[in-house]
Amino acid sequence: MSLRFCANLNFMFQESSSLLERYSLAKKAGFSAVECATPYDHRLDEILAAKEKAGVEQVLINSANWDGVLGYAAVPGKETEFTKSMDLTVKYAKALNCKRVHVMSGKVPHPSNDNHNIYLKNLKYAATLFEREEKQGYAEWIGLEYKPSKGTEEGLGWLKKLGYNF
Structure with missing residues (x-):
């Protein structure tokens, strides 16, 4: 089995303060793929030009977020922000x-049923959006970091409730 690695441009190549320059630095270091959370x-057009100039594959981005939050998927009252975030992310x-x-859930210190319910609703929106855009869809989502109150099994159960299997 061979392993594939990508450069995380948010953490690597800190000698440059320019995210755009880090694409080329990753290529010069021998990487053929990169991820960038933000x-x-x-x-x-700037990000696309930097990626194409460097000749690297973009393998991961996080869902968009702003105001210093860590996403909106599991945060009641932030449905509009989640929708805007996902629309920009897909673009x-x-x-x-x-x-x-990586669909960012938002920081939820004490998860409740409200968080659980809005998370399911928002994941369904995201799944529909990705499928409509002919993305690879659910099988490629990673980082569902919202902590279910009953553990991983419950979290994976949410995906199955939406009709996705592993």
Whole structure:
């Protein structure tokens, strides 16, 4: 079995303060693939140009978030922000030919049924959106970091409730 690695541009190549330059630095270091949690601080055409100039594959982005939060998927009252976030995320993912998205749930210190319910609703929206855009869909989502109150089995059960199997 061979392992594949990608450069995380948010953490690597800190000698450059420019995210755009880090694409080329990753290529020079021997990487053929990169991930970047937050490309949204740059215009899409700038990110796309940096990626193409470097000749690397964009393998992962996080869902967009702003105001210093860690996402909106499990946060009641933030449905509009979640929808806007996912719409922007899909726009970037599609242009960058990025097949994997980390859907950010938001920080939920004490999960409740309200968090659980809105999370399911928002994941269903995201799944529909990705499927409509002919993304690889649920099988490629990673980082469902919302902590279910009863553990991982409960979290995976949510995905099955939405009709997705592993």
